[in-house]
Amino acid sequence: MIFELADPKQLEEPRRNLFSADAFTLVVGRNGAGKTHFLSGLASEVVKKKGAGIVRSQQGSGNEFVILYTSSPFPGIRPRSSSRIRRLGPTSPKAIVSQDLLRSISAAFSASGAAELKLRSDYKSGLRSLVASLFEIPLRLRGKLIESISSELKFYHDISMKWVKLSSSGDVQSASVAKLKMDAIQKEIHELVESDLKRSFPAAQYKLNLHSLDLAIKRNKKKQRDLVQSFLYFVDNRHSVDVNLHSAMDDIEMAIAEYGEKLLSGSVVKVRKNAVVVPNYEKGSALVFAMAGASSGESALFDQFAKIDREVQAVSGKDKELIILIDEGDAFLHFNWQQKYIKFLDAFVARIRHGFESVQVVLTTHSPILMSDVPSGNVIRFGEPGGPLCTFGAPLERIVSSTVGAGSIGDFAADKISEMIERKQYVDAYIVDQIDDRFIRAELRRLLWE
Template structure:
């Protein structure tokens, strides 16, 4: 089982496996996990690129790859070993483009058009497999729906354009009043709340009238079909295309003097296709006020439903947006590992550059657990001889989830025990920073200076009351005296 124990990258020696880590034992489901910490601009991405180059094209004088073989002997890669593969992943939009060479796979999203049916079919199946591998309960669900603000965002702006053509007298009066409120200027800034109340009450009355009118012409299911289709078409139209909101309003008789026939023909065509999908595949149909949903029986039925080209969306249910983002990341990495294994490369070094970027704090807390679980499954699935991981991050939560013996900081040479440490300690130790924001600190220092002179203002006292740290708040409230 050949594994990389260390890498000499220019003036830095990065140790992936050490006697200390071997004493701790196998705590991960892969052969090694290393974390590179650093602030923005500290050189994390540059270092990962050099590592990828060192593994896939060894021989540069300033890079060395040290490998331990099955017998325990350590040697230096002088020429590329066909067993080794470097995989690089970054979801960042400004990632550096990787050089193409044997033994190097860039698993990063390439912004390709993935809407082709065949590609979408494979990705949908893959996302389900990954969710299952992570122990997430999910089902493939088709949904036809419209947003709760469809009247406000689409139909009311259309009515304001044609207010003189509105046939419903009460609705016409309300839209006229709305336009009047929207053009009102107020002198006192505090008066905007009363103006907002008037606007909101007017909007709610218009929405209620429109919804009653639509429901009186279309039963519940038909209302969902028509509003969902109009919202879908309106979002796709160009500047010179048909206004589908006006088309439906004219068709319902709410406005007059508008050439609606082309628009309503498109609307009815899509509505008919949606109805056909429901008749053919709609088992266990569920209705809400704004949606119709049903379960999809596998990716074969997914393909069949997608062939109708309707506003019906299909996705794995019960997955939050954060988990979906992680699953998409894992899908790209899984594709790359599969490619490596299929080409006979059984020793993989995977580099993930800020894979936690854009994740909510709670998902950052779970990130290491999910990465470890998924990659361990990939190693078993493809019978890899070794799978090693290098993560680059500037998240204190990630740092606190990895023992310090696996951590390299680009900002500090001091080894810090990050594992399970309070976040404040991780920030100060591994990032040489402070958990208190610079803006807050500057304002607190200014108030402290005034407090010592007994010159705190009413504004200061109000702001001091908003300080979350009880000790700092109490100290300033005492006038900066201990």
């Protein structure tokens, strides 16, 4: 099913469509014209059984799947993610760039970034969480480690109760002394726990276990005390290990087996060719994703297409009719990369097209460069009417003046030049020579010679 946003003549004769998508529409207009609202409204209407606000080329199948990506970090009026809509953006969970996608982006845009991974957990954070749990009053944790430092813990609890009483009574000087003693015993307990664990496990196992504890706590913050107790039982070689802690241990071990023990020290490792990284984008996974040496433009591209690709792969081959809505996907891109964006998006659609009944793309932009890649029959303009649509293969200055409805130079420069022409401002030969339009420069030089 195709939503009739483009020229109906293309639907009558598919060969007139230049794009890999069954339908491709570019939405343009000034800020505030309603482009973003249009995308969110379209997404909502698509999943309705009877969307009165849109025209469909045929009766809806009810099997449409919508991906709505926005490059903006600012909240807007957009539908929530559901079983049929995926709302994506800079703040949505990160996604791993597949090797194929990484290579294609790098080739198309001459990007230099490489995929990197590191553990989501931190063994030092795991140790801090364990020690912090020992300072709870009353202490309910049990284990041999607790027994080995029972005198230190008793002293801490006694001095902390004394500090509370002194603080309540207003005895600032005595409370300050008690606080210093509390800090000192806390540091001592931390060192004792660390030493005990290092004696109990080899170096790599010590870090792996604390990584596991930290990951389990990050996944289940409300169960921190139970997880710490389970960890203490694990140190004692007991078998009653919490299922969440056990799962975290398995995930950390799998990550280490795949990428090496360097991860245990907090190192970042490059994704190897053909490495298994598909599960790693999931929320709460053992690994987190980053791009090495990527510029803001590269990072934006990787983020955008990795997230879209993740959702595409999740529903590909399920007889879905895919609708990809992209709100200013060219944001953060240099002009040279904007020239390549439509071509890459078309190649991306060609790669995924076989997994769907149909694929429709709707893209918003302010860029005249993107407009030059799209026939006017595929363009919808919102807001105040300008001149006639002028897009495909047209020089940028014509697109700016007609389709965009804007001037060809900035207002600041235009005002200064006007002031000089009208002799409202001193006309200096140096300033005139800075003007790079030869016709304007010649006129101002004439004024200088009069």
